[in-house]
Amino acid sequence: MGTVQQPRLADVLVIGSGAAGLSAALHLAPHRRVTVISKGPVDEGSTRYAQGGISAVLDRTDSFDAHIQDTLDAGAGLCDPDAVRRTVAAGPEAIHWLLNLGVPFTREPLEGRSRLHLTREGGHSARRVAHAADATGRAIEEALVRSASGQGSIEVFERHVAVDLITQPVDGTRRVVGAYVQDAKTREVETILAPTVILATGGASKVYLYSSNPDGSTGDGIAMAWRAGCRIANMEFMQFHPTCLFHPRAKSFLISEAVRGEGGVLLLPNGERFMPRFDERAELAPRDIVARAVDHEMKRLGIDHVNLDISHKPAEFIREHFPTIHERCLEFGFDMTREPLPVVPAAHYTCGGVMVNHFGQTDLPGLYAAGEASYTGLHGANRMASNSLLECLVYARAAADHILSQTDLPAPENLPVPPAWDESRVTESQEEVVVAHDWDELRRLMWDYVGIVRARERLHRAERRIRILQEEIHEYYSHFRISPDLLELRNLAMVAEIIVKSALSRKESRGLHFIRDYPDTDPALDGQPTILAPENALRPGDTRRP
Structure with a gap:
């Protein structure tokens, strides 16, 4: 069971290869060495399965104000208006960027020419959803992968699973310096050092028994950020x-x-x-x-x-x-x-996530998050259809631009080298069935007790059972060699706990969160996201503001 002794080096480590991760990598590529890790094939992930499209104001009969208002209405009083305005305003540019990458959006004839065909989805007051037939996500992902493969400064590692973020003091300040990553084929764990890390790992819908998401949607980035001391917001708002x-x-x-x-x-x-x-x-x-x-x-x-x-x-x-x-x-x-x-x-979609500001920065210096893993304030209590891919593109660009503006980042070769991953005190498990059983039980209890309609009694029941499962998972994690399935289960259990705690703390029904004990919306909670901080939280103040 050897370990890689010499860490890999990168200017930026991007964890995730969907719309957010690859977009950020492409914006960074002309100026930085970027390493992208993907849990499976590089083109596999939630982006690929997005059918509808991307919302943006592209028609003269539409307006930014209308898109903003529709988003605020869908968000049920919990959107950050500034985040909504910034995202909507950046929509047309994001679409044109994708057009330049060769995304084959569906077009329609107009006065001897052609224009983008725009469809309308739930919550929208106008036709503003650009799409590539009914497989928009696949068309975008293929264009991003094709563009990234032509960039010599982007290195992609497929079938690699992030284990945990690595933090070290640098010039007196604790910051992210990379991540431990497991090769899913060899199961060796190696160290990737980078002064900047972007979490683009997607959401956590596989915490439920029935999900529209691919199997990799296990909340990895949210769980890793929580363990590293970052705050998480609005995790009670899971969209079905x-x-x-x-x-x-x-x-x-x-x-x-x-x-x-x-x-x-x-x-x-x-x-x-x-x-x-x-x-x-x-x-x-x-x-x-x-x-x-x-x-x-x-x-x-x-x-x-x-x-x-x-x-x-x-x-x-x-x-x-x-x-x-x-x-x-x-x-x-x-x-x-x-x-x-x-x-x-x-x-279907995780509306909450790792708290970030308008540049995608988290609480932890050097750590950014974009896409479904993040909480930007755009979605509030409910995401409006086709705003998700828009958020991926806009915040990936914002994070990349902010990273490129940083002139005082340490070089990766000058970062403190953490200890190599130590497997000397663990053994191979002979009982993988334990992981499969706990995985199934977790997803079933979340579906039964923390689903579309909730009650405090059922939430407390879920909380108690999740705590027992976490003890079993920790015991297993401590004594046996890790596997991708175990890592995902560990992350899912942590995210499940956060979802339940968030649901219990919101004493009202609003948007995606409906609880029988508090069936009405409390106006006093307008504009008040649910914010949870881990015990090791950095507590730097509200980083949702620049």
């Missing part, structure tokens, strides 16, 4: 996508919100449309309202799914607008041009 395909082999395949944006309606088994009973915007209400409505009807009627129907639209229209979804549904025996699709809610 209302419409994932209900099929035992579909693995919660997402049916894009754009299907509802283009006229799809939600129906009960008897064909009754129910969303107008819950909100005047019906199927175009924000996701929290739609998800709760679906959950309510399923529990009221004792049914295991509802139906999403767009078959009243012309078949050619459906195939043209949703080619990927149409083809995938056919594989499972559903023809959306002829019949409704069975759908259920599933955990």
Whole structure:
């Protein structure tokens, strides 16, 4: 069980290879040596599975003020208005940057020319979602990977899992100096030294039994930042996508919100449309309202799914607008041009995360976070559709620009070298089934007790069981050689605890957080995010301000 003695060196270490991570790397590449680590193949991650698109003001009939107001409305009084304004204002430039990278956004004819086709999704008052058919995330990820592969200053390590951040005192101040990283193939742990680290690890939706996210969405960056002393905010606001395909082999395949944006309606088994009973915007209400409505009807009627129907639209229209979804549904025996699709809610997006300021800086000097792993204040109590990829691009650019403006960063070769990873006192586990069992139990109890509708009694029950699971995981982590599965379980358990603590501390219902004990929204809590600090918090003050 050898360990790499000489650390790898980089000017910037980017943990994660989705839209946020690769965008930041590309902005940095002309001026810095960048190392990117990816848990799986470089193009695998949540970005690839984003179907809908990116919201930005691109039409003369739209406005920044309207996009800002829609975002604030969806965020239910918890958005940071300054973060919203900055992000919305940067939207058009982000789209043009992607166009220059060769992202094949869908276009439509206009007066002998063509322009971007814009669709509308839940919470938006106008058509402002640029998309590449119904596979926008894949188109963006492929363009980013292609561009990064042509940069000699970007080094990518696939199938490498971050174990923990490394902090050391430098000139009297504790700062991040890199990370321990495990090669998933050899299981060797090596040290990567870098004066700057960007967490772009995505969200934590796999903490729930049913999720639309890929398997790697295990809250790694959030957990690592918490262990390093950073504050975490708004983790009670977990977004459940209302419409994932209900099929035992579909693995919660997402049916894009754009299907509802283009006229799809939600129906009960008897064909009754129910969303107008819950909100005047019906199927175009924000996701929290739609998800709760679906959950309510399923529990009221004792049914295991509802139906999403767009078959009243012309078949050619459906195939043209949703080619990927149409083809995938056919594989499972559903023809959306002829019949409704069975759908259920599933955990989809983590609205909270590591607290950052407008430059993506966390509490820990040298550590940045971007994308779903971060809390910027953009989403508030509920993320509006297609604002997530926008946030990735805008904050990746902001973090890169801020890093490039720093002229006093230590060179990686001058950083203090931490101890090499020590495995001399651990053994190979003969009981991997323990990890699998704890993983399953954690996700089931989160689904049952900390789901779409909550209650304090169930939250306390989850809290007690999570504490026991954490003790088991710590015991296992301390005595056996680590594995990627164990690292993810350890991170998930930590994030689960943070979610429960956050949910218990918010004594109201707002946005994505609905709790039976406090069914009303408390106006006194407007603009008040839930902020948790670990015992080793650096407590530098509110870093959400520049």
